[in-house]
Amino acid sequence: MPEPLFDRVALIGIGLIGSSIAHAVRRGGLARHIAVQTRREETLAEAHGLGLGDSYTTDPAEAVAGADLVILCVPVGACEGIAQAIAPALKPGAVVSDVGSVKTSVVRQMQPHLPESVHFVPGHPVAGTEHSGPAAGFAELFDNRWCILTPPAGTDPDAVGRLSAFWTACGANVEIMAPEHHDMVLAITSHVPHLIAYNIVGTAAHLEEVTSSEVMKFSAGGFRDFTRIAASDPTMWRDVFLHNKEAVLEMLGRFTEDLTALQRAIRFGDGDTLFDLFTKTRAIRRGIIEAGQETAAPDFGRSPHARAQEPGE
Amino acid sequence: MPEPLFDRVALIGIGLIGSSIAHAVRRGGLARHIAVQTRREETLAEAHGLGLGDSYTTDPAEAVAGADLVILCVPVGACEGIAQAIAPALKPGAVVSDVGSVKTSVVRQMQPHLPESVHFVPGHPVAGTEHSGPAAGFAELFDNRWCILTPPAGTDPDAVGRLSAFWTACGANVEIMAPEHHDMVLAITSHVPHLIAYNIVGTAAHLEEVTSSEVMKFSAGGFRDFTRIAASDPTMWRDVFLHNKEAVLEMLGRFTEDLTALQRAIRFGDGDTLFDLFTKTRAIRRGIIEAGQETAAPDFGRSPHARAQEPGE
Ligand SMILES: NC(=O)c1ccc[n+]([C@@H]2O[C@H](COP(=O)([O-])OP(=O)(O)OC[C@H]3O[C@@H](n4cnc5c(N)ncnc54)[C@H](OP(=O)(O)O)[C@@H]3O)[C@@H](O)[C@H]2O)c1
Ligand SMILES: NC(=O)c1ccc[n+]([C@@H]2O[C@H](COP(=O)([O-])OP(=O)(O)OC[C@H]3O[C@@H](n4cnc5c(N)ncnc54)[C@H](OP(=O)(O)O)[C@@H]3O)[C@@H](O)[C@H]2O)c1
Structure with a gap:
């Protein structure tokens, strides 16, 4: 067993992402102690029952005391309060990060409260499911997915390197970019x-x-894939839209413009415009x-046949 | 082995849906002869190579000669030409059906050309994948999915009953409705x-x-599920939009209205409106x-773990 990357990791929030990190840390032997x-x-009792950590507390300051790596795994809107709560207890030299789906707002919320003595490296593992809570996590969630880090200018490269190594050891590929760019990319892709x-x-x-019962019965024509996405956690997503307002409104404007053009093509029976778009999207x-972010196996049918073609099964 | 439901079935078009029917007919012993x-x-050579039928031809009139059940499995826009081509060759008493994703237009295209002596019962199996062609089909595609039949008023109930029995034997549940209602239901669900x-x-x-390479890399945040849907066959989908124009434009209008309200909620930071909608959609x-149209296993992660939870695997 190689040396763990960190002595003590504190996970602030232990839902889908926090618990998946806990599993990945255990799988890779990436820390000596996981504070949950x-x-x-x-939720704490549930996490305890699942054996996700080595110590358990509802007090964020207690959890971060002595930790070399602190990761906030809470809805984006909760970051400022937690930054305030943990700031006095942070160990000098600790790496402080998060997993929030929005980055500019998290930087704005947290940076003013954090002491100079810690390294603040915000992050976002681009991986998830529509389930939430401590029981939803699994070690493989980050395998072959991307984790984006958005360190503020002037951040100690060594701290960024250690956090990159951590995510790589969790199975992810790491990419570094500016928080504003992250928010634009994620607005369109997520x-x-x-x-x-x-x-x-x-x-x-x-x-x-059309009745709801009809919608449900005949959902196999495409709709059910949307319902899976629309079953994601309401709190998390409310916070994403409130905290990535500008980029979301910008991208939504482009989407609507394009949709209007398609609508017109349908109205005027312009099959060529439709055919051209439908061909380009395949590329x-x-x-x-x-x-490597998806398999080619057909999945609409949700058939055993389709599943059997999937690599790794 | 029970008596086959039909002596001779003719499949006009042998892509994803036609070949899946061929497999399901073989699996269930539902016909003595499959004319492809x-x-x-x-495409004919490919179908032949896959052994999908008992006889093969590029001539629709030749294929339907002597058939008790004829199913058009071609893009919706091709139905009128085929109805004209097969009409003189149809066997009196034959059931003539199709699998098109739009029904009013198919009725309008086909009915005027078909002889009085056959039973016209349009159909639509609500099941599919994003793949196409004769190699894409599999016998299980219709299992536990719905097949909608839209017989015109006055159709012989016995013919409807025989086609229902056929689809049930292919694994599907059958529902009967008016073509206009079908087109409205499918406009919103598909x-x-x-x-x-x-x-x-x-x-x-x-x-x-945002570069295309970034879109692809970070697609695991939700986008890749849309790309699967957007990889569906361009010809099929062009025809769907051209032939279900009214219902699609109507439903698109509702969608856009609702989206405008959501956009405003984001702009004004109205988190409660967002949270309320995001909670209702879970139901x-x-x-x-x-x-029974979907499993609860998380699928965003496309993880072996998630897959392993799926029933039947
Ligand atoms: N789900 C995804 O697909 C995904 C993917 C990438 C990144 N993310 C990001 O990961 C973060 C966590 O998401 P998740 O899916 O793991 O959520 P989750 O499963 O719902 O877990 C949320 C965790 O945050 C805690 N929490 C909720 N509201 C809080 C508040 N106001 N103050 C303090 N703690 C609070 C919860 O504590 P209690 O249960 O004790 O209340 C729980 O421990 C979010 O920022 C999200 O943007 C999510
Ligand atoms: N795919 C789905 O998810 C799905 C689900 C339910 C219903 N449907 C409906 O099923 C029908 C067939 O779809 P599919 O997915 O099976 O399509 P597909 O895999 O693309 O196969 C299309 C078949 O139609 C033939 N064809 C194409 N254009 C034609 C034309 N202009 N004239 C005559 N034949 C033509 C093709 O022949 P060649 O290859 O020889 O040119 C091929 O045999 C469509 O009406 C669609 O709306 C599709």
């Missing part, structure tokens, strides 16, 4: 897709002409498969 | 979802701020899982 913190006693998925599921639920899909 | 027709020699998936993939491909997801 969560707000509510019930936030707007979630918004339109939530939206169409909402639209479908409120029709008079993006192939790129994603080649980038 | 497709437009191009290459056509508009596909349109917005195609649209967002198109939007993402044309940004200056629809639960309904779909309870209706």
Whole structure:
């Protein structure tokens, strides 16, 4: 067994992402001690029952005391309060990070409260499922996914290097970029897709002409894939939209413009415009498969046959 | 082995849906002879190589001669030409059906050309994948999915009953409704979802701020699920939008209205509106899982862990 990367890791919040980190740390022997913190006693008891950590507390300051790596795994809107709560207890030299789906806002919320003596390196593992809570996590969640780090200018490169090594050991690839760029990239690859998925599921639920029972029965035509996305945690996603407002509104504007053009093509029976777009979008899909972020196995059918073609099964 | 339901089944078109029917007919022993027709020699050779039928031809009239059940498995826009081509060759008493994703237009295209002596019962199996062609099919595609039949008023109930029995034997549940209602239901559960998936993939491909390589790398945040939908066959989907124009434009109008309200909630920081919608959409997801049209296993992670939880694996 090689030396662990960190002596003591504190996980502030132990839902899907926090518990997946706990599993990945155990799998890789990446720390000697995992300190688990969560707000509510019930969640703490659940995490304890699952054996996710070595110590358990509802007090964030207690959890971070003596930790070499602190990772906030809470909804984006909760970061400022936690930064204030942990600041006095942080160990000098500690790396302080997070996993929030928005980065500019997290920097704005946390940086003013953190002492000079710690290294602040915000992060975002681009991996998830629609489930939440401590029981939802698994060690493989980050395997072959990307983790984006957005260290502020002037951050100690050694601290960035140690956090990169940590995520690599958790199975992820690491990319470094500016927080503003992160927020733009994620607005189009994650936030707007979630918004339109939530939206169409909402639209479908409120029709008079089509009953909910019909929507559910005939969902295999495409709709059910949207419902999976629209089953994601409401608190997390409310916070994402409130905290990445500018980039989301910008990307949503582009989406709507393009949709208006498609709508017009349908209205005027312009099949060539439709056919051209529908052909180009396939290239993006192939790129994603080649980038190792997806498999080519068909999944609409959710068939045993389709599953059997999946690599690694 | 029970008596086959039909003596001779003719499949006009042998892509994903046609070949899946061929497999399901073989699996269930549902016919004595499968006549395969497709437009191009290459596709015919591929179908032949896969052993999908008992006879092969590029001539639709030749394929339907003597058939008790004829199913058109071609893009919706091709139905009229085929109805004209097969009409003189149809066997009196035959059941003539199709699998098109739009029904009003198919009725309008086919009915005027078909002789009085046959039973016209349009159909639509609500099941598919994003792949196409004769090699994409598999017998399980229709298992536990719904097949909608839209017989015109006055259709012989016995013919409807025989086609229902056929689809049930292919693994599907059968529902009967009016073609106009079908087109409205599918507009919201399938056509508009596909349109917005195609649209967002198109939007993402044309940004200056975010490169295509970034879109592909960080697609695990939700986007890649849209690319799967947007990888569906361009010809099929062009025809769907051209032939279900009214219902698609109507449902798209509702979608856009609701999206505008969400956009405003984000702009004004109205977290409660977001949270409320994001909570309600979960109920629809639960309904779909309870209706047996989806499993609860998380799938964003595409992890072996998630897969292992899936029933039947
Ligand atoms: N889910 C994804 O797909 C995904 C992917 C990448 C990144 N992320 C990011 O990861 C973070 C956590 O997401 P998750 O999916 O792990 O969430 P989760 O499963 O819902 O867990 C949330 C955790 O945060 C705690 N928490 C919630 N509200 C809080 C508050 N106001 N103050 C303090 N603690 C609070 C919860 O504590 P109690 O249960 O004790 O209340 C729980 O420990 C979010 O910032 C999200 O943007 C999520
Ligand atoms: N894919 C789905 O998810 C799905 C689900 C339910 C219903 N459907 C419906 O099923 C039908 C077939 O879809 P599919 O996915 O099976 O398509 P596919 O895999 O692309 O196969 C299309 C078949 O139609 C033939 N064809 C194409 N254009 C034609 C034309 N203009 N004239 C005559 N034949 C033509 C092709 O022949 P050649 O290869 O010889 O040119 C091929 O045999 C469509 O109406 C679609 O709406 C599809």
